[in-house]
Amino acid sequence: MKYAQHISELVGNTPLVRLSTVTRGLAATVLVKVEYLNPGGSVKDRIALKMIEAAEASGELAPGGTIVEPTSGNTGVGLALVAQRKGYRCVFVCPDKVSQDKRDVLTAYGAEVVVTATAVAPDHPDSYYSVSDRLVAEIEGGWKPNQYANVNGPASHYETTGPEIWADTDGTLTHFVAGVGTGGTITGTGRFLKDASAARAGGRVRIVGADPAGSVYSGGDGRPYLVEGVGEDFWPTAYDPAVPDEILAVSDADSFEMTRRLAREEGLLVGGSSGMAVVAALRLAATLESADPAAAAAAVIVVLLPDGGRGYLSKIFSDPWMRSYGFLSSGDGASVADVLR
Numbered sequence: 001m002k003y004a005q006h007i008s009e010l011v012g013n014t015p016l017v018r019l020s021t022v023t024r025g026l027a028a029t030v031l032v033k034v035e036y037l038n039p040g041g042s043v044k045d046r047i048a049l050k051m052i053e054a055a056e057a058s059g060e061l062a063p064g065g066t067i068v069e070p071t072s073g074n075t076g077v078g079l080a081l082v083a084q085r086k087g088y089r090c091v092f093v094c095p096d097k098v099s100q101d102k103r104d105v106l107t108a109y110g111a112e113v114v115v116t117a118t119a120v121a122p123d124h125p126d127s128y129y130s131v132s133d134r135l136v137a138e139i140e141g142g143w144k145p146n147q148y149a150n151v152n153g154p155a156s157h158y159e160t161t162g163p164e165i166w167a168d169t170d171g172t173l174t175h176f177v178a179g180v181g182t183g184g185t186i187t188g189t190g191r192f193l194k195d196a197s198a199a200r201a202g203g204r205v206r207i208v209g210a211d212p213a214g215s216v217y218s219g220g221d222g223r224p225y226l227v228e229g230v231g232e233d234f235w236p237t238a239y240d241p242a243v244p245d246e247i248l249a250v251s252d253a254d255s256f257e258m259t260r261r262l263a264r265e266e267g268l269l270v271g272g273s274s275g276m277a278v279v280a281a282l283r284l285a286a287t288l289e290s291a292d293p294a295a296a297a298a299a300v301i302v303v304l305l306p307d308g309g310r311g312y313l314s315k316i317f318s319d320p321w322m323r324s325y326g327f328l329s330s331g332d333g334a335s336v337a338d339v340l341r
């Protein structure tokens, strides 16, 4: 018989898939790492597991404890999965821009959710950072993983995501592209891939961050953007700015258009930060090609897709929602109903 003792044992070991349609005309091989195949549906299962295990080992999280975390949903799902097995209570704090669907998922896993306003500064008492600090101080046995500053976030990617990519590409990848939120994914995975490739003949893997236009990582001032889970208005310590070689800014419009194409053309129902990362990867491939066609043909670009698209059906995949922000060009998304009207 082959089975896991618990669903949380199945975190990681996600596959790589080659993109074939959205890459038409580009010589580079573009492979996506499909993180929605994790048990909680996102890359964040990896950090949840590692942060909880490390906190148990250090004594910060004791039996009967409560996990309090500001999370846009995915980290919450990962934490809730692992917490359930180990008997911890979970209280999550979400900004109000996070979709109702995502919040409902957290409560379905048995977590409690507190919603805060998006349009306030991080140091404002009503920001989701401040509210979670207050809750963790007030709740007995409360522990805040603090994914923005917890070294075990990047460490989980150094120990799992990086080695998986290295093994699955037989150490031949040339570029790694990931969106930057807390920065844990790009820091841990990128650091591993740079270390692993340090001595090889072809030179180090180049690490490329993707960031919503307006966020601090690509030189913005933190002005609002709609893509969820990536971009920041401050510099988290989980992010090491020395790891990425380059950061590419991508607009909401381009991110969402690519997200829809990935579902329709590649069979990948993913979230907006995945579309954003793929746009950055395709721009990178096009730039390589114009600089050095031979190098572009030999390039193996791995792009991490953080989560699935089901949490965004009423947003990115809704034509009225897209039109309300002026995102759909005329004719795009036309259905039989539109034609018959």
Ligand code: PMP
Pocket (backbone or CB within 6 Å): 044, 072, 074, 075, 179, 180, 181, 182, 183, 184, 185, 186, 228, 229, 230, 271, 273, 274, 306, 307
């Ligand atoms: N995309 C989504 C949907 C996310 O939830 C996150 C996590 N905030 C990211 C991308 C970015 O990952 P990281 O925090 O590791 O930079």
